[in-house]
Amino acid sequence: MTVNLSLKHRFEQFDLNVSFEAPKGLTVLFGASGSGKTTIINAIAGLLQPNHAQIKVGDTLLQDTDQGIWVPPHKRALGYIFQDSRLFPHLNVGQNLDYAGRVTGGMAARKSSVQQRSYVIDMLDIGDILKRRPATLSGGEKQRVAIGRALLASPQLILADEPLAALDAARKAEILPYFERIRDETDCPIIYVSHAASEVARLATTVVALKAGQVLRMGPALDVLADPSVMPVGVGSVGAVIEARVHAHHGDGLTELSAGGVTLYLPRLPQSLGAVVRVRLPASDVLLATCAPKDISALNTLQGQVQDIQAISDFAVLVTLKTQAGPVLARVTRRSVAALGLSVGVTCYAIAKTVAIAADDTADFT
Amino acid sequence: MMLFGFSPAEWQAILLSLKVALVATCVSLPLGIYIAYVLARRQFWGKQILNALVLLPLVLPPVVTGYVLLIVFGVHGPIGGFLKQFGVVFAFQWTGAVLAAAVMAFPLMVRAIRLSIEAVDPKLEQAASTLGASKIQVFFTITLPLMFPGVFAGAVLAFAKALGEFGATITFVASIPGQTQTIPSAIYALLQVPNQEASALRLVVISVILALAALIVSEVLAKRFERRIAQNDSARSAR
Numbered sequence: 001m002t003v004n005l006s007l008k009h010r011f012e013q014f015d016l017n018v019s020f021e022a023p024k025g026l027t028v029l030f031g032a033s034g035s036g037k038t039t040i041i042n043a044i045a046g047l048l049q050p051n052h053a054q055i056k057v058g059d060t061l062l063q064d065t066d067q068g069i070w071v072p073p074h075k076r077a078l079g080y081i082f083q084d085s086r087l088f089p090h091l092n093v094g095q096n097l098d099y100a101g102r103v104t105g106g107m108a109a110r111k112s113s114v115q116q117r118s119y120v121i122d123m124l125d126i127g128d129i130l131k132r133r134p135a136t137l138s139g140g141e142k143q144r145v146a147i148g149r150a151l152l153a154s155p156q157l158i159l160a161d162e163p164l165a166a167l168d169a170a171r172k173a174e175i176l177p178y179f180e181r182i183r184d185e186t187d188c189p190i191i192y193v194s195h196a197a198s199e200v201a202r203l204a205t206t207v208v209a210l211k212a213g214q215v216l217r218m219g220p221a222l223d224v225l226a227d228p229s230v231m232p233v234g235v236g237s238v239g240a241v242i243e244a245r246v247h248a249h250h251g252d253g254l255t256e257l258s259a260g261g262v263t264l265y266l267p268r269l270p271q272s273l274g275a276v277v278r279v280r281l282p283a284s285d286v287l288l289a290t291c292a293p294k295d296i297s298a299l300n301t302l303q304g305q306v307q308d309i310q311a312i313s314d315f316a317v318l319v320t321l322k323t324q325a326g327p328v329l330a331r332v333t334r335r336s337v338a339a340l341g342l343s344v345g346v347t348c349y350a351i352a353k354t355v356a357i358a359a360d361d362t363a364d365f366t
Numbered sequence: 367m368m369l370f371g372f373s374p375a376e377w378q379a380i381l382l383s384l385k386v387a388l389v390a391t392c393v394s395l396p397l398g399i400y401i402a403y404v405l406a407r408r409q410f411w412g413k414q415i416l417n418a419l420v421l422l423p424l425v426l427p428p429v430v431t432g433y434v435l436l437i438v439f440g441v442h443g444p445i446g447g448f449l450k451q452f453g454v455v456f457a458f459q460w461t462g463a464v465l466a467a468a469v470m471a472f473p474l475m476v477r478a479i480r481l482s483i484e485a486v487d488p489k490l491e492q493a494a495s496t497l498g499a500s501k502i503q504v505f506f507t508i509t510l511p512l513m514f515p516g517v518f519a520g521a522v523l524a525f526a527k528a529l530g531e532f533g534a535t536i537t538f539v540a541s542i543p544g545q546t547q548t549i550p551s552a553i554y555a556l557l558q559v560p561n562q563e564a565s566a567l568r569l570v571v572i573s574v575i576l577a578l579a580a581l582i583v584s585e586v587l588a589k590r591f592e593r594r595i596a597q598n599d600s601a602r603s604a605r
Contacts, residue, residue, distance in 0.1 A: 047495075073495040088494070090512055099494070102507070104498040
């Protein structure tokens with residue numbers, strides 16, 4: 001099932017004009033605040049009526065302003081996860097989970113059988129708090145319940161509006177795996193709004209990068225994240241994301257990863273051998289050298305050819321390197337580019353000071 | 367019969383007062399909730415006029431309100447005359463006392479309920495609609511339960527106000543023992559006659575007790591409600 005969408009809406013500050021297709025999997029709408037992400041997701045939910053819109057989920061037309069079609073929010077079969085949870089304060093956790101089943105006259109309840117209910121409760125690990133009121137829950141617990149409530153609405157489409165933005169790093173790490181599981185274990189497309197590059201790197205199947213109401217770039221996550229033109233969307237966070245396979249766990253506390261024939265070392269990962277992980281190489285932590293580095297403490301070196309050099313400020317440029325593991329971005333000074341004689345096609349080596357599992361930026365490693 | 371030292375006439379006034387106040391509150395409550403909801407949530411032409419009309423009995427001299435009711439709902443009045451064809455008569459009936467009490471208590475009721483609706487976060491209602499709840503379901507499963515303490519407080523306040531209503535009632539339906547003579551009009555009547563001070567005093571004490579009880583219940587509920595809002599606010603600022 002895919003989501004097709006085309007929207008136009010006039011705001012005071014900017015005009016929103018986007019159209020994209022979100023395939024199965026998790027599509028991240030990525031952009032700075034004010035780029036129109038939340039407007040888009042609310043239009044899909046029917047909570048906001050754009051001036052012009054055509055929204056289709058699978059074969060179902062949710063809105064077409066040309067034909068005068070508008071399906072109200074409650075008939076859209078959604079699961080909307082809000083940034084602020086929005087649990088109903090007068091209901092306990094169990095009643096919040098069952099709300100959709102209750103108001104749809106058991107229709108959703110029947111579809112989301114008892115089996116599915118216990119599956120969701122187990123998956124989110126909320127079996128012990130079913131009798132508690134939302135006011136007594138921690139932020140992470142609230143968000144888990146909100147996810148469960150959305151899943152138990154038997155949605156055709158899951159919407160998530162910065163579901164982790166209100167949580168601290170530890171709580172974020174607690175919730176992220178659940179989104180991975182939903183992405184991998186359901187057929188339901190997920191539209192996920194975020195401005196955090198780490199979340200995008202870890203979760204996204206498809207990325208739609210937005211800037212001031214326009215689609216800047218869209219496509220498979222790894223391609224979009226390695227594209228320097230997306231960088232203005234989040235300068236500080238730019239960096240290539242590489243998919244790698246866990247190859248070996250070594251006795252000295254390191255895990256060896258293999259990415260397209262390139263070997264990378266990370267501090268011990270919990271994943272078992274053969275598991276595929278995404279690692280992130282922040283562009284600001286990548287050094288370039290024109291000869292293979294020797295006698296250097298850094299373990300992770302990737303050979304490649306310069307594919308693109310793009311100015312990002314008066315003194316800095318972003319160099320895209322084509323390696324066997326995929327594109328790698330490095331942020332270096334103009335002076336270095338001149339001194340090393342870097343130009344498109346030149347072979348050089350990227351030395352990654354930090355390689356971290358995507359969305360787990362604490363595991364820096366030199 | 368002299369239960370608790372009350373004469374049958376006094377009992378009649380007390381029971382009638384309770385009946386009138388209770389019926390007035392219950393009958394006007396759905397309309398009060400509806401008007402409060404419209405005033406809190408809808409934008410429409412003439413909203414300020416509706417708001418002023420609802421509040422009018424609060425500032426108008428009660429005798430004027432009573433006289434207007436008499437003109438409009440009297441047997442020769444435009445509405446009273448029309449309703450008379452269906453056998454519904456307000457003038458000089460206990461139902462008229464109910465109408466007068468309801469009109470006088472309505473502003474207090476609507477204000478309390480409106481405040482409670484404004485405290486309900488519309489984002490929760492949006493969330494409910496994304497989960498499949500229609501507008502009516504959202505109202506009955508989310509909005510109404512969340513504003514319930516305010517509704518209850520408003521109803522208790524209206525009940526207390528209805529119990530004490532005098533000016534509009536005596537103007538509209540006079541003071542007929544057993545028909546329209548509520549506690550306040552009974553006290554007034556007793557004070558016109560010599561040597562009835564003891565009887566008047568008993569009714570005064572009963573009035574004070576009923577009013578106090580209603581106010582305390584209403585305040586306690588309001589406090590609890592404030593705490594609930596404060597809880598929501600702290601949750602909101604913690605985002």
